[in-house]
Amino acid sequence: MRRVIETTVGDRAPDAYRQETASAAVSALPAAEPACFSKRFSEEWVFRSTLWNSLRAWSAARRSKWLRVPQVLKLDARELRIDFEYLSGWDQVRAVIRDRTFKGLSGSELHRMFWTIGAALEELHRHTRRIHGDFDFDNVLVKPGADRAAFVDFTPPVYAHFREYNQADPYRDLATFLLGVCAKYPPHLIHLALRPRVRQLGRAFLEGYFRHARTAYDGRRLERAMARLLNETYLGESFAGRYLRRSRLFRIDDLAPGA
Ligand SMILES: Nc1ncnc2c1ncn2[C@@H]1O[C@H](COP(=O)(O)OP(=O)(O)OP(=O)(O)O)[C@@H](O)[C@H]1O
């Protein structure tokens, strides 16, 4: 039996918004292959914005070596619904990074995975001249052995009160991802952030992004982008954001490509 996975995005408070994940819906379904990943919106501008961003990113992926983006299969403009190609067997980066053994992947497999995410992000930026805008580790999907990284969720994030949010500094995407990987751990898992491998994977990500131009990397710009995220978004209110801001979790001097 073919099933549809559905998630809804609306105009809600940030907490409620974040709690709304499709993963709950996924786990409630029997293990049949879903036909598509369906997303419903309660505001027309969010629906339109998601559609254009997704089409732009998909077209970029077709010209890319490292990037994969699910295809838009069907639209329902009356119901404000978009059906996406379902990416079967792909997992969120969160699942890998929050796992004690990194899902049992070897050092070189992990390095390749994070390098590829960086390379794919550079391709997205170069081909679309836009940023993702919500480049969180939940919106980056990986599959061991795959030669690409998949990006999903081109819906404007809650902080996006203006339509040009995705024309901001590309370092915003770099900073969002690195904060997730290096610092966004709940208190009971904070020891996982201290694993040396985490820093190596942060650096692999930047090496992938700056693979053609290592000298273009600007650490001060990355620091500024991180500070802005911590000041402007819920990340600063998180456990790590509030209590550990001066700790090594937020240092980036050891992340510079080639350091
Ligand atoms: N095309 C797809 N195929 C398979 N899984 C997907 C697809 N798109 C999204 N997902 C999974 O569902 C999750 C939620 O989807 P998405 O991020 O688009 O919605 P969301 O409502 O913004 O969720 P959240 O607010 O939690 O990020 C993603 O993090 C990803 O794990």
Ligand SMILES: [Mg+2]
């Ligand atoms: Mg998401």
